[in-house]
Amino acid sequence: MNDFWTYLQTSLSTGNAEVTTATVVVTMLLSVVVGSLIYLVYRFFSKGVLYDRRFNVTLPLMTVVSTMIILCVSSNLAFSLGALGALSMIRFRTAVKDPVDLMYLFWSVAAGIATGARLYYVVLYGNLIIAAAVILFTRLRWNEKSYLLVISCESGALASVEALLAACKTSLRGKVCAGGRVELTVELKSACGADLPERIGALPGVESASLVSYNGDYAA
Incomplete structure (x- = not known):
């Protein structure tokens, strides 16, 4: 029990020394690469009636922002509690008409969370599998028209x-x-x-x- 309170007090007062400058730079650059993958998949394989470039630009930016939030949350317990309270007050009122666009939003957020948590194998294999699944189901055609x-x-x-x-x-x-x-x-x-x-x-x-x-x- 004493160890728990010691860890809690340390987390509230100091950050995590493991989050170095090199870690932040590498993780953020990786999030840009992952976001670019999502951008390209949406650009070339989206089957909506009209292509929305502004929505597509939002996807990689959401990945980068999610990565930055997870990096901050993982570095300090006090900041994680404050971020949780701040994010709970945000209300997104933009209507997403296409269910497929909603899937891309979840993909961007999930990719950012995995990248920020530095689960690099999850980032690599997870995004490749999702991209392959999107391409497969988009290109799949039944013989009967x-x-x-x-x-x-x-x-x-x-x-x-x-x-x-x-x-x-x-x-x-x-x-x-x-x-x-x-x-x-x-x-x-x-x-x-x-x-x-x-x-x-x-x-x-x-x-x-x-x-x-x-x-x-x-x-x-």
Whole structure:
């Protein structure tokens, strides 16, 4: 028990002598390298509709800042308690719309924590495995493509449209009825022929038929 109080008093009054200038420089430079890796992975493998450069620049900076915080926390118990109280008052109100962007934020913070704790094997292998997983799942494609078919027609032509679609593997995604007109959004697991929009558009009462490729993120 006396040893615990002695350690507590020493930690509150002095820093950790092991955190030298060389340690700080090497650790911070390593955090820049790790943050650059995250930056490059997001830059070349992010599949969002719009690339946000400002968000991407934030990722390596967050890694560096997290590393600096962990270095300070690990050097002095009093500072760690003060930092915990200060960080608990911070409220982040910026909405992250894409769940994948949230994953990149967690990756940046985790990389900074591991680097600041000087767990270099965790930093090396952990970031390489995460980067490989991101690249793998981003590039992974299923052989079966999906298509979205948008049809605008009169309500009286709905039966003939459904009869033509019966030969295809379809799934109804949306249906809007207004003023005697119907707009259908149908997901197709196969194209059912490149001339499918033309065949549907030729039916009496059909105003338009559009077919687009769909990959789960956006129409292409």
